[in-house]
Amino acid sequence: MLEILKDIRYFIKNKKSNFRQKLDSYIVKYQYKRLLKNTVSFNESETTNMVAPLRTKPHVLFITEKWFDSHPELGITSYEHYLFGSLEASGLMTQNQFHFDEFYYRHHRSGDATLLKLLINSKPDLIVLGWVCNGNPKHNPRMETLNIIHSTMNIPIVAIWSDSVRPFIMAMAESLLPFITLNVVWDSTTAYLEITQHEEKYLPLWVPQDPRLFYNPNRERDIDISFIGGIKNYPDRLRGIQALRTNGLEVYQAGGRSENPLSISQYAETYMRSKIALNFCGSLDKVQSKARIYEATLCGALLMEANNPETEKWFEPMVDFVPFANESDLVEKTRYYLEHDNERMEISMKGYEKAKNQYSGEMFWRTILSRVFTP
Numbered sequence: 001m002l003e004i005l006k007d008i009r010y011f012i013k014n015k016k017s018n019f020r021q022k023l024d025s026y027i028v029k030y031q032y033k034r035l036l037k038n039t040v041s042f043n044e045s046e047t048t049n050m051v052a053p054l055r056t057k058p059h060v061l062f063i064t065e066k067w068f069d070s071h072p073e074l075g076i077t078s079y080e081h082y083l084f085g086s087l088e089a090s091g092l093m094t095q096n097q098f099h100f101d102e103f104y105y106r107h108h109r110s111g112d113a114t115l116l117k118l119l120i121n122s123k124p125d126l127i128v129l130g131w132v133c134n135g136n137p138k139h140n141p142r143m144e145t146l147n148i149i150h151s152t153m154n155i156p157i158v159a160i161w162s163d164s165v166r167p168f169i170m171a172m173a174e175s176l177l178p179f180i181t182l183n184v185v186w187d188s189t190t191a192y193l194e195i196t197q198h199e200e201k202y203l204p205l206w207v208p209q210d211p212r213l214f215y216n217p218n219r220e221r222d223i224d225i226s227f228i229g230g231i232k233n234y235p236d237r238l239r240g241i242q243a244l245r246t247n248g249l250e251v252y253q254a255g256g257r258s259e260n261p262l263s264i265s266q267y268a269e270t271y272m273r274s275k276i277a278l279n280f281c282g283s284l285d286k287v288q289s290k291a292r293i294y295e296a297t298l299c300g301a302l303l304m305e306a307n308n309p310e311t312e313k314w315f316e317p318m319v320d321f322v323p324f325a326n327e328s329d330l331v332e333k334t335r336y337y338l339e340h341d342n343e344r345m346e347i348s349m350k351g352y353e354k355a356k357n358q359y360s361g362e363m364f365w366r367t368i369l370s371r372v373f374t375p
Contacts, residue, residue: 058093058369061122063115063141064130066099070139074257079130081264082291083160085210086361092369096122101132101139110138112145119153126372129159131176133169146179156181156372162207164191165286177201181372187288189313203371206314207291208364209298213268216300216352223252224338226274226301228267229292230256236306237280243327249334251278271299275344276334281308289314297321297355302337302348304330314359320351 062083068074087095098118103111127149132139149155157180163169164185170192173183177196182203185192189204196202225244231237231253241251252274254260255267262270271277277296281287287308293315296303303321305311317323322337324330337344 055094057091058125059122060087060093060095060126060128061118061124062095062097062128062130064097064099064128065132065139066102068257070101070132070135072105075261077130078291079160081210081213082207083128083130085213086208087365089211090362090365092362092365093126100141101136104136104138110142112142115141115145116148119149119155124155126369127155127157129157129176129180131159131161131172133163133172143176143179146176150179150181158182158184158368158372160184160186162186163288164188165288167195170195182368184368187290188286188310189289190310191286203367205364205367206289206359207294208359208361209291209294211298211361213264214271214295214298216298216356217272218300219272221273221275221301223270223274225249225276225278225334226252226270227278227280228253228255228262228270230259232256232259234280234282236282239327240278240280240306240330243331244334247331247335249331249338268295268299271296271301274299274301276304276337277301278330279303279305279311281306281311293321294355294359297348297351300348300352302344303351304334304337315351315354319347320354322347 062079064079064083065077066072068077084095084097087093098111098115100111100115103114129141146157150157159173159176159180159182161169161173161183162185164173165188173192174196177183177198180201183192183201185202185204186207192202192204193199227237227241229237231241241253244251252270254270255262274296277292277299279290279292279296281290287306287310289308289310293303293305293311297315297320303315305321305323307317307323307325311321311323315321322333324333337347
């Protein structure tokens with residue numbers, strides 16, 4: 001009897017889901033047809049700066065969250081310096097942004113119709129989509145909206161995924177495949193391969209940074225060791241930092257969206273002042289290459305990273321950064337490189353040069369443009 005009830009619930013749930021999808025599809029198609037029939041104009045109370053300037057370069061529209069995880073209290077999304085800032089600094093394309101979470105907070109309805117207005121008016125050459133994986137479904141475009149963009153408007157869509165080691169994230173990525181030109185994954189070069197049958201639609205890349213924020217000032221460094229990020233829910237971070245402190249090595253720790261947050265300029269400034277910047281790569285039972293490894297190296301700090309195969313795809317151990325195997329190894333190597341300045345600075349400079357020359361924001365965008373627009 002219990003199994004029968006489960007089957008009934010599953011059937012009802014799927015029926016509701018299918019009905020909702022069909023209704024969404026009808027609504028979006030109806031809105032789009034109306035927009036094409038009528039002169040499209042913008043209500044300034046809904047959105048501003050919606051029409052692209054006169055084109056001298058390709059134009060990209062970012063469809064992303066406005067706030068981190070769509071929560072205003074957590075501050076502006078990291079896409080601000082990862083995507084918007086790095087592209088602006090590169091000078092390769094013009095851009096504007098549409099944020100579904102901001103639209104919903106202001107107007108208490110989905111932003112699909114307004115997005116379609118924007119697309120009809122501005123006709124971007126590329127859309128970069130940052131899917132909101134937690135929270136209200138109205139913080140993302142409807143599937144039918146993506147279908148219209150992809151199939152009717154013929155605008156390529158590049159989706160960005162920052163936690164591909166999490167199965168539910170990749171399930172979402174797979175569900176968008178019919179509408180996506182390219183899925184860019186930031187954290188792992190292998191996790192998506194375990195899930196997809198369409199490897200050609202994925203591209204592992206580094207996390208781009210705004211070079212106006214993350215750079216090497218070539219000045220004296222007055223912080224011996226730093227770790228910037230949350231620690232409450234990360235046992236490996238707690239163990240590593242505690243081991244250093246127990247052995248008389250002071251660690252400056254700050255950051256984390258809900259713990260001791262820093263502004264992005266304070267965040268970068270800390271790396272510019274640090275001799276050694278720590279990173280821990282664990283996520284669930286897998287490892288990731290974190291944005292922190294590019295931020296630290298671009299600011300000229302010596303990256304000291306928990307030993308893992310993902311970071312080694314981008315940086316060479318003991319040449320560009322120093323890996324550690326466990327807490328005792330971390331303590332030993334940290335003490336050694338604080339006592340041997342020349343060796344520390346030699347490795348940190350090689351890490352900086354590699355990050356600057358091979359993993360810049362400009363190189364990130366050139367790689368995407370090449371992949372999307374090269375026949």
